[in-house]
Amino acid sequence: xxxxxxxxxxxxxxxxxxxxxxxxxxxxxxxxxxxxxxxxxxxxxxxxxxxxxxxxxxxxxxxxxxxxxxxxxxxxxxxxxxxxxxxxxxxxxxxxxxxxxxxxxxxxxxxxxxxxxxxxxxxxxxxxxxxxxxxxxxxxxxxxxxxxxxxxxxxxxxxxxxxxxxxxxxxxxxxxxxxxxxxxxxxxxxxxxxxxxxxxxxxxxxxxxxxxxxxxxxxxxxxxxxxxxxxxxxxxxxxxxxxxxxxxxx
Amino acid sequence: xxxxxxxxxxxxxxxxxxxxxxxxxxxxxxxxxxxxxxxxxxxxxxxxxxxxxxxxxxxxxxxxxxxxxxxxxxxxxxxxxxxxxxxxxxxxxxxxxxxxxxxxxxxxxxxxxxxxxxxxxxxxxxxxxxxxxxxxxxxxxxxxxxxxxxxxxxxxxxxxxxxxxxxxxxxxxxxxxxxxxxxxxxxxxxxxxxxxxxxxxxxxxxxxxxxxxxxxxxxxxxxxxxxxxxxxxxxxxxxxxxxxxxxxxxxxxxxxxxxxxxxxxxxxxxxxxxxxxxxxxxxxxxxxxxxxxxxxxxxxxxxxxxxxxxxxxxxxxxxxxxxxxxxxxxxxxxxxxxxxxxxxxxxxxxxxxxxxxxxxxxxxxxxxxxxxxxxxxxxxxxxxxxxxxxxxxxxxxxxxxxxxxxxxxxxxxxxxxxxxxxxxxxxxxxxxxxxxxxxxxxxxxxxxxxxxxxxxxxxxxxxxxxxxxxxxxxxxxxxxxxx
Numbered sequence: 001x002x003x004x005x006x007x008x009x010x011x012x013x014x015x016x017x018x019x020x021x022x023x024x025x026x027x028x029x030x031x032x033x034x035x036x037x038x039x040x041x042x043x044x045x046x047x048x049x050x051x052x053x054x055x056x057x058x059x060x061x062x063x064x065x066x067x068x069x070x071x072x073x074x075x076x077x078x079x080x081x082x083x084x085x086x087x088x089x090x091x092x093x094x095x096x097x098x099x100x101x102x103x104x105x106x107x108x109x110x111x112x113x114x115x116x117x118x119x120x121x122x123x124x125x126x127x128x129x130x131x132x133x134x135x136x137x138x139x140x141x142x143x144x145x146x147x148x149x150x151x152x153x154x155x156x157x158x159x160x161x162x163x164x165x166x167x168x169x170x171x172x173x174x175x176x177x178x179x180x181x182x183x184x185x186x187x188x189x190x191x192x193x194x195x196x197x198x199x200x201x202x203x204x205x206x207x208x209x210x211x212x213x214x215x216x217x218x219x220x221x222x223x224x225x226x227x228x229x230x231x232x233x234x235x236x237x238x239x240x241x242x243x244x245x246x247x248x249x250x
Numbered sequence: 251x252x253x254x255x256x257x258x259x260x261x262x263x264x265x266x267x268x269x270x271x272x273x274x275x276x277x278x279x280x281x282x283x284x285x286x287x288x289x290x291x292x293x294x295x296x297x298x299x300x301x302x303x304x305x306x307x308x309x310x311x312x313x314x315x316x317x318x319x320x321x322x323x324x325x326x327x328x329x330x331x332x333x334x335x336x337x338x339x340x341x342x343x344x345x346x347x348x349x350x351x352x353x354x355x356x357x358x359x360x361x362x363x364x365x366x367x368x369x370x371x372x373x374x375x376x377x378x379x380x381x382x383x384x385x386x387x388x389x390x391x392x393x394x395x396x397x398x399x400x401x402x403x404x405x406x407x408x409x410x411x412x413x414x415x416x417x418x419x420x421x422x423x424x425x426x427x428x429x430x431x432x433x434x435x436x437x438x439x440x441x442x443x444x445x446x447x448x449x450x451x452x453x454x455x456x457x458x459x460x461x462x463x464x465x466x467x468x469x470x471x472x473x474x475x476x477x478x479x480x481x482x483x484x485x486x487x488x489x490x491x492x493x494x495x496x497x498x499x500x501x502x503x504x505x506x507x508x509x510x511x512x513x514x515x516x517x518x519x520x521x522x523x524x525x526x527x528x529x530x531x532x533x534x535x536x537x538x539x540x541x542x543x544x545x546x547x548x549x550x551x552x553x554x555x556x557x558x559x560x561x562x563x564x565x566x567x568x569x570x571x572x573x574x575x576x577x578x579x580x581x582x583x584x585x586x587x588x589x590x591x592x593x594x595x596x597x598x599x600x601x602x603x604x605x606x607x608x609x610x611x612x613x614x615x616x617x618x619x620x621x622x623x624x625x626x627x628x629x630x631x632x633x634x635x636x637x638x639x640x641x642x643x644x645x646x647x648x649x650x651x652x653x654x655x656x657x658x659x660x661x662x663x664x665x666x667x668x669x670x671x672x673x674x675x676x677x678x679x680x681x682x683x684x685x686x687x688x689x690x691x692x693x694x695x696x697x698x699x700x701x702x703x704x705x706x707x708x709x710x711x712x713x714x715x716x717x718x719x720x721x722x723x724x725x726x727x728x729x730x731x732x733x
Binding site: 003004007008010011014025026027028029030049050051052070071072073127128129130131132133134135136137138139140141142143145146147148158160161162172173175176177178181184185207208211212213214230231233234 | 354355381382384385386387388389409410411412413414417418425426428429430433434435436437439493496497499500502503507510511512513514515516517519520529548551552555558727728729732
């Protein structure tokens with residue numbers, strides 16, 4: 001017993017004081033992108049560089065789809081004058097179209113819904129389903145239960161069965177072979193239920209978009225929260241979840 | 251060397267009898283099968299390529315063209331999964347294969363129905379788990395045949411994660427190729443992207459600076475530390491010993507954040523690039539040294555609690571034993587094989603830069619293939635990784651980290667193979683290029699592909715309640731297997 005107590009003293013209290021204090025991520029971290037519109041003839045050169053075609057030429061306007069973006073930073077490295085990744089890790093939104101950004105776009109955030117706040121504001125239990133995820137998004141969800149992030153102090157936790165859950169959190173592009181299992185898990189959650197898509201794969205297919213084995217989330221499953229990234233930083237996920245249930249309002 | 255490039259025409263094409271004889275001869279000599287795949291030739295014919303790693307560090311490749319062949323899986327169980335994969339991806343037939351189940355179910359809509367080995371009898375019951383598991387974990391299906399509490403057989407059916415990566419790699423490299431490699435198994439990003447770069451660098455005669463190799467080494471060892479520490483914590487959680495479980499969960503994050511210090515991403519995405527690495531570490535060297543020092547001290551403190559706790563050791567010891575012979579027969583790799591006493595680690599086997607001074611010390615550890623051994627081997631590797639990183643950081647010199655931006659033209663009509671010791675063990679990538687220097691076929695072999703059957707064997711004399719513990723002690727990749 002004495003060993004455990006000594007270890008406890010040595011390991012100290014390390015839980016992040018977020019959301020009362022913001023934490024600083026690596027100086028090399030790629031967060032929310034800022035865009036400056038290039039002259040029209042240049043746009044084609046810029047969008048060509050993106051490995052997942054997240055950059056779009058929309059009638060002479062450069063747009064970036066954060067739902068597809070894997071934040072590899074290739075574009076900002078080659079064209080720093082047009083695209084810059086900031087250190088802002090708060091990326092989550094409530095609507096798919098809010099992920100598509102351009103120069104004159106104002107950053108959108110999660111819209112707090114009254115019924116969500118009333119039902120889940122103090123307790124949100126989620127069933128995580130990995131449907132073709134590479135284990136990076138899964139790992140960054142898992143880590144939220146460790147003492148550093150300690151998501152449970154906000155009333156949020158992952159549960160073992162969809163029957164115990166208020167909703168599902170999906171990672172991965174949804175492969176053909178996981179399509180049915182995802183559907184059954186979704187159906188097993190009782191109403192009212194919510195759906196959260198974590199990572200570029202779940203939101204849009206990401207790198208895997210368009211491959212023969214990829215089905216994607218069925219269109220009749222309504223997604224309530226989009227958390228982009230490849231994988232999203234755990235702080236991005238935590239920030240998104242806390243905004244979703246109204247623990248962060250600004 | 252840990253890679254080999256050949257002109258495809260220089261690879262011996264044997265007839266199937268000679269091919270079988272040659273395979274037997276090499277396996278009997280104790281050579282390892284590192285890659286075995288088929289390329290459809292049309293008209294029902296398949297060109298089979300098999301590669302061995304000889305005990306004197308040579309890679310041996312030979313091939314045959316045929317439409318069917320007797321299966322060698324019963325004689326050499328390590329071939330069974332390769333044969334299954336070849337049957338599934340090419341339509342080639344291995345006659346009398348003992349378990350010709352698909353590996354990835356790529357041709358059907360839904361997976362794993364009614365293809366199970368069953369034990370019959372009044373007191374037998376069957377337990378099915380997955381694909382959606384209780385934890386935050388990837389999907390797979392496990393089917394236990396139990397007699398009372400005892401597990402007679404565990405069948406593991408995977409394929410749920412199948413995304414079709416190998417198919418998407420054909421005609422590469424293109425701008426997506428690297429990202430497929432980095433996400434083949436997201437927790438082994440560095441392992442797979444390094445192996446991929448070995449392939450394309452070998453196919454374009456590109457040499458890497460010592461400094462870039464060291465940075466690659468640091469990131470690979472950080473990946474190893476992160477996963478081993480995380481799993482030691484998870485093992486502790488599985489036996490309900492919470493102190494180590496909670497400390498290691500956090501410490502694992504500290505290691506990932508150290509990788510993020512180098513490249514901005516916790517999993518090392520974008521760290522390795524063609525001809526070197528994308529990031530300089532001169533300005534963060536001292537920070538890295540401090541961090542790695544703190545991480546190791548914390549981990550040492552947290553993990554050493556395990557070995558002293560009798561209730562933990564009681565669950566770890568003699569649970570899920572894989573004997574050395576079984577490990578060799580099944581061709582297990584990585585820490586799982588080493589825990590059974592198989593001395594096979596590509597780092598000490600080749601001793602190539604930056605691992606020129608790396609030594610195994612398995613003999614000292616008194617291993618016997620149980621959960622304890624797998625946990626202890628992994629802790630021992632954390633210690634060794636820490637020492638490697640510390641020494642590299644002390645001795646790293648100035649120099650370029652990257653010499654070329656764009657990938658050069660790859661050699662046409664070539665066969666290339668490369669190996670890396672990832673944290674789960676031997677990673678092999680093999681490819682053939684066509685006459686334009688584009689990938690005709692690209693095969694990825696994650697260590698999980700060899701090791702899943704080891705988990706099944708570990709459970710054979712155990713109980714279902716041992717499963718989480720055994721599973722975590724292996725911690726195999728689902729997506730790395732399913733691709």
